[in-house]
Amino acid sequence: MEQLFGAYRQLLKGISTEFVRYLYSQIKWNGRMLGLVGPRGVGKTTMLLQHAKLHLPTDKTLYVSADNLYFVDHSLITLADDFSKLNGRHLLIDEIHKYANWSRELKQIYDTHPDLQVIFTGSSILDIYKGVSDLSRRAPIYEMQGLSFREYLHLFQQIDTPVYTLDEILTHKAEIPGINHPLPLFADYLQRGYYPFGRDEDFRREMEQVIYQTMESDIPQFAAMNVSTGRKLRQLLVIISKSVPFKPVMSKLAEMIGVSRNQLGDYLLYMERAGMIAQLRDDTGGIRGLGKVEKVYIDNPSLAYVLGNQAANIGNIRETFFFNQMRVKHDVISSKMADFKIDGYTFEIGGKGKGQQQLAGTSNGYIVKDDIENGYLNVIPLWAFGLSY
Numbered sequence: 001m002e003q004l005f006g007a008y009r010q011l012l013k014g015i016s017t018e019f020v021r022y023l024y025s026q027i028k029w030n031g032r033m034l035g036l037v038g039p040r041g042v043g044k045t046t047m048l049l050q051h052a053k054l055h056l057p058t059d060k061t062l063y064v065s066a067d068n069l070y071f072v073d074h075s076l077i078t079l080a081d082d083f084s085k086l087n088g089r090h091l092l093i094d095e096i097h098k099y100a101n102w103s104r105e106l107k108q109i110y111d112t113h114p115d116l117q118v119i120f121t122g123s124s125i126l127d128i129y130k131g132v133s134d135l136s137r138r139a140p141i142y143e144m145q146g147l148s149f150r151e152y153l154h155l156f157q158q159i160d161t162p163v164y165t166l167d168e169i170l171t172h173k174a175e176i177p178g179i180n181h182p183l184p185l186f187a188d189y190l191q192r193g194y195y196p197f198g199r200d201e202d203f204r205r206e207m208e209q210v211i212y213q214t215m216e217s218d219i220p221q222f223a224a225m226n227v228s229t230g231r232k233l234r235q236l237l238v239i240i241s242k243s244v245p246f247k248p249v250m251s252k253l254a255e256m257i258g259v260s261r262n263q264l265g266d267y268l269l270y271m272e273r274a275g276m277i278a279q280l281r282d283d284t285g286g287i288r289g290l291g292k293v294e295k296v297y298i299d300n301p302s303l304a305y306v307l308g309n310q311a312a313n314i315g316n317i318r319e320t321f322f323f324n325q326m327r328v329k330h331d332v333i334s335s336k337m338a339d340f341k342i343d344g345y346t347f348e349i350g351g352k353g354k355g356q357q358q359l360a361g362t363s364n365g366y367i368v369k370d371d372i373e374n375g376y377l378n379v380i381p382l383w384a385f386g387l388s389y
Helices: 002-013 044-055 075-084 102-112 125-135 147-159 167-171 185-192 201-225 227-241 250-257 261-273 301-311 316-325 382-387
Strands: 032-037 061-065 090-094 117-122 141-143 275-280 293-298 338-343 345-350 366-371 378-383
Touching: 002 044, 002 061, 032 044, 032 125, 032 366, 044 061, 044 090, 044 117, 044 185, 044 316, 075 090, 075 102, 102 117, 102 125, 117 125, 125 141, 125 147, 125 201, 125 261, 147 185, 147 250, 147 382, 185 261, 185 301, 185 382, 201 301, 227 250, 227 261, 227 293, 227 301, 250 261, 261 275, 275 316, 293 301, 293 316, 301 316, 316 338, 316 382
Parallel strands: 032 117, 032 141, 061 090, 090 117, 345 366, 366 378
Antiparallel strands: 275 293, 338 345
């Protein structure tokens, strides 16, 4: 226990609280138990430690990662019991999915220690949502996305930019203070700005590790797959990254990677929940997430560039960015006439030369153009949609 406290306090010293992520203010941090989930590498651990540094008493708080050697011969319940006896009040558990039977033990901790707050994080979203059923309504789950273009500007470039609503973006109110030429910054964001570790010299190698761990460890472990199936999933990811964008023909795709057509839908869903792809659906389901899948995208532009290298298709990258940024606050669905629909608005995404043809006869239609600095009438620069969270 003494070593755990020492390691936690050492970690806390290196945490900066100068910038906190978009999700921080949306979390009800006072709950007795809550979870923070998201794909690998988006900054969950940092935000957890920031909260501890900003708002929790150091002498009554403990942070521990679930893969710590402490758990070789101790349980979560033992940790909670011992911590509570020392008058501990806030137990922070990182990477909870790495601990077997975590949800059952958290449920017991919740029921037997009413004075103890537990906050946990997990990178394997699949495992977290599977385990949450054991927790019933005890633990609300907050899902975290990577950096927006706005957050990248602050974290990478020290440029403060306000958040703009969709209506403000569509009425040309979005701007980056002091920046007249946003396109070079936007191009850099697309390549490396979605992940906070994009500033690292070894960014590409770190990204390859994220992909490997997710595709060949997290998903196979969750779905009880063998190693060869995990590699096929990674092959599927590369195929999607090079498409324009990918319209799934299940039988053809299943044949390409050598799996059953009946399994493919599940595989795509696993990849979506793990933060590797995003599936664009129509509105036939009536509520979010139940419609028919119309297109499949790589989850974010930075991931697409790492997977596709120089072969990454710019048209795909543009649509990926728009979908990725807007889904945080809006239900984004497919459009029969153009690329996307959001809240009754229709959007067609393209380059500087994109015309109005696909919006003919459409009310509330907008052309979203890359490679332009400013918008006019119903033409909106693509970069502006990155200021929405």
